[in-house]
Amino acid sequence: QQQVRQSPQSLTVWEGETAILNCSYENSAFDYFPWYQQFPGEGPALLIAIRSVSDKKEDGRFTIFFNKREKKLSLHITDSQPGDSATYFCAATSSSFSKLVFGQGTSLSVVP
Amino acid sequence: GPKVLQIPSHQIIDMGQMVTLNCDPVSNHLYFYWYKQILGQQMEFLVNFYNGKVMEKSKLFKDQFSVERPDGSYFTLKIQPTALEDSAVYFCASSIDRANQAPLFGEGTRLSVL
Numbered sequence: 539q540q541q542v543r544q545s546p547q548s549l550t551v552w553e554g555e556t557a558i559l560n561c562s563y564e565n566s567a568f569d570y571f572p573w574y575q576q577f578p579g580e581g582p583a584l585l586i587a588i589r590s591v592s593d594k595k596e597d598g599r600f601t602i603f604f605n606k607r608e609k610k611l612s613l614h615i616t617d618s619q620p621g622d623s624a625t626y627f628c629a630a631t632s633s634s635f636s637k638l639v640f641g642q643g644t645s646l647s648v649v650p
Numbered sequence: 651g652p653k654v655l656q657i658p659s660h661q662i663i664d665m666g667q668m669v670t671l672n673c674d675p676v677s678n679h680l681y682f683y684w685y686k687q688i689l690g691q692q693m694e695f696l697v698n699f700y701n702g703k704v705m706e707k708s709k710l711f712k713d714q715f716s717v718e719r720p721d722g723s724y725f726t727l728k729i730q731p732t733a734l735e736d737s738a739v740y741f742c743a744s745s746i747d748r749a750n751q752a753p754l755f756g757e758g759t760r761l762s763v764l
């Protein structure tokens with residue numbers, strides 16, 4: 539059972555555009571949603587995270603929008619740079635869970 | 651900043667052999683995890699470990715798998731015997747508290763079973 543889903547599987551944007559990566563989940567108990575960025579050959583690194591009590595979290599060019607009612611969230615990357623080209627994983631958990639549940643990832647390519 | 655170190659970065663072994671993957675977690679972290687990733691795809695949870703015990707394991711954590719952290723040293727994942735389908739990148743992670751604090755991941759060990 540896929541508890542966390544991401545779309546699209548891959549995304550290509552031009553440098554300077556806004557990339558929008560989507561994520562949805564099934565378990566209403568999830569209340570913490572970290573996004574990880576992974577470059578080829580490296581481990582995933584925490585990029586930004588949001589708790590379900592908020593509907594928006596911003597950190598520089600990265601913003602998470604969260605809709606609890608629809609169980610959806612999205613990561614917006616404004617002014618995309620070639621260095622942002624990576625795979626982005628949405629994950630979910632809660633205080634009653636002992637693990638992160640990951641989505642399948644979105645591979646982002648930013649073209650100069 | 652703090653880092654999770656994984657040794658070795660790449661391991662090649664013959665099917666049926668034993669392999670031990672080593673992880674040096676962040677010093678003040680209490681929760682430890684192993685995840686499996688194939689071909690840069692989804693991160694699959696294997697097991698987590700706290701206070702010397704396995705807290706939870708997934709279906710991917712076969713009977714041939716075991717974890718331990720003797721005397722606060724490396725947190726290890728042992729596979730005995732290995733199978734071809736065990737070929738993957740294995741990521742170790744650690745966190746101060748449960749996963750609600752976004753675990754810190756290592757760089758991974760690429761395991762190739764021939």
